[in-house]
Amino acid sequence: MGTLNDYRDREHWSYSSLNQFLNICSLQWAFQRFYKIVPKFTPAAISFGSTFHRVMEAISSIRKEGKSPVKKEATALFNDLWHRQVKEEQNIRLDEGITVEDMAKQGQELTACIMDAIDPAEQVVSINEPFAVPIIDAEGNSLDKPLIGELDLVIEKNGRKVVDWKTSARRWPKFQAKHSLQPTVFLYAYKQLHGVDCGFRFDVVVKNKTPVFEQHETTRTTDQFNRMVELIKLAERMVQHEHFCPNETSYYCDSCPFGEACSSWHRERSKLISVAA
Amino acid sequence: MLKLNASFSKKIPVAGQDFSSQSYHASVEVELSDALEPRQIQERIHETFKIVKEAVETELNGKSQPTNKTEFQPERNGNGSSEKASNKQIKYLTDLARVRDISVSELNSQAKKIYGADSIYDLTKKDASKLVDSLKTGNLKAA
Numbered sequence: 001m002g003t004l005n006d007y008r009d010r011e012h013w014s015y016s017s018l019n020q021f022l023n024i025c026s027l028q029w030a031f032q033r034f035y036k037i038v039p040k041f042t043p044a045a046i047s048f049g050s051t052f053h054r055v056m057e058a059i060s061s062i063r064k065e066g067k068s069p070v071k072k073e074a075t076a077l078f079n080d081l082w083h084r085q086v087k088e089e090q091n092i093r094l095d096e097g098i099t100v101e102d103m104a105k106q107g108q109e110l111t112a113c114i115m116d117a118i119d120p121a122e123q124v125v126s127i128n129e130p131f132a133v134p135i136i137d138a139e140g141n142s143l144d145k146p147l148i149g150e151l152d153l154v155i156e157k158n159g160r161k162v163v164d165w166k167t168s169a170r171r172w173p174k175f176q177a178k179h180s181l182q183p184t185v186f187l188y189a190y191k192q193l194h195g196v197d198c199g200f201r202f203d204v205v206v207k208n209k210t211p212v213f214e215q216h217e218t219t220r221t222t223d224q225f226n227r228m229v230e231l232i233k234l235a236e237r238m239v240q241h242e243h244f245c246p247n248e249t250s251y252y253c254d255s256c257p258f259g260e261a262c263s264s265w266h267r268e269r270s271k272l273i274s275v276a277a
Numbered sequence: 278m279l280k281l282n283a284s285f286s287k288k289i290p291v292a293g294q295d296f297s298s299q300s301y302h303a304s305v306e307v308e309l310s311d312a313l314e315p316r317q318i319q320e321r322i323h324e325t326f327k328i329v330k331e332a333v334e335t336e337l338n339g340k341s342q343p344t345n346k347t348e349f350q351p352e353r354n355g356n357g358s359s360e361k362a363s364n365k366q367i368k369y370l371t372d373l374a375r376v377r378d379i380s381v382s383e384l385n386s387q388a389k390k391i392y393g394a395d396s397i398y399d400l401t402k403k404d405a406s407k408l409v410d411s412l413k414t415g416n417l418k419a420a
Contacts, residue, residue, distance in 0.1 A: 144365065193385065195381075
């Protein structure tokens with residue numbers, strides 16, 4: 001079975017790469033993936049999300065075997081994995097006033113919350129299904145790079161759905177799922193892989209004082225897939241010409257691991273332009 | 278003093294490029310003793326040619342070190358070099374498939390069925406080339 005790491009060995013696009021380029025900050029994308037600057041730190045939220053995913057994988061594996069996961073074991077697993085992750089990752093940066101133990105407690109509460117929301121009637125079809133598919137535009141022309149990624153979960157209940165797990169600092173606005181790039185990317189891949197359309201659902205646990213579980217379902221059309229491919233083509237042209245633009249108002253700026261490189265970016269760029277001129 | 282010149286050349290198609298091929302050629306010149314019997318000369322010709330042929334095949338399959346075996350070694354899984362097909366190769370494959378109205382999922386199914394690869398991106402360079410050939414010759418058709 002090809003793994004996501006195998007697919008990463010070739011030049012590619014992925015949802016996280018596209019989202020970073022198109023929606024977060026193309027300059028951050030460039031620092032990380034084009035100029036390959038080593039990030040100064042890993043934001044704690046990224047590590048926290050990663051631990052949460054691993055717990056959800058474990059829960060889903062138990063469900064796939066037709067068994068019921070035990071809440072107490074799942075919360076204990078989060079606690080173990082989180083502490084291990086903090087220990088192993090060298091440069092996790094916590095938000096001000098938040099401790100590792102605060103986050104351990106929050107993670108266990110979120111896990112308990114999502115466990116209460118599990119629908120036993122849902123059948124788990126696959127977990128962490130890696131994919132690599134060609135990117136083909138409306139005229140049938142394929143791009144050089146494939147689209148790669150991993151589907152968190154595929155379930156079956158009144159039709160098939162790709163499910164993505166999320167933790168969120170706040171409740172989702174009504175149209176967030178509708179406008180998100182992620183379902184477009186994943187459903188495009190699913191259609192290429194299996195030749196059929198599929199639904200998409202975000203399973204979100206909101207980090208409120210008392211965690212809240214939300215589900216947001218959405219679908220995508222062929223026209224939306226074609227639009228995505230045009231966005232990718234545009235991104236490729238921008239990369240080719242090194243047209244990277246800082247998103248000065250991105251919510252991500254405060255926790256950006258490339259903040260230092262970003263703050264001096266315009267000075268370096270001026271130098272380059274003067275030399276070239 | 279006798280001089281023996283053995284040479285071997287092989288042309289292979291370039292994946293993803295119509296009407297293109299790459300040619301690999303090697304030749305060796307050795308001196309043989311005048312005193313050799315015709316049968317011995319024949320043996321030396323055979324051995325020398327084998328060395329040259331192996332050298333070309335070795336280069337073609339990305340092996341830098343020659344082997345001691347006279348017969349060409351079977352590759353891993355029997356499917357040729359284990360190096361994965363390049364993005365350009367896969368692009369050519371999918372473009373060909375599109376012209377023949379074969380979807381990516383069908384192409385993936387064929388890759389699995391024929392070569393045991395999970396998807397076209399898991400094909401080796403050699404297997405991708407073979408799949409391209411199957412598409413070109415019409416041996417692979419839309420379901």
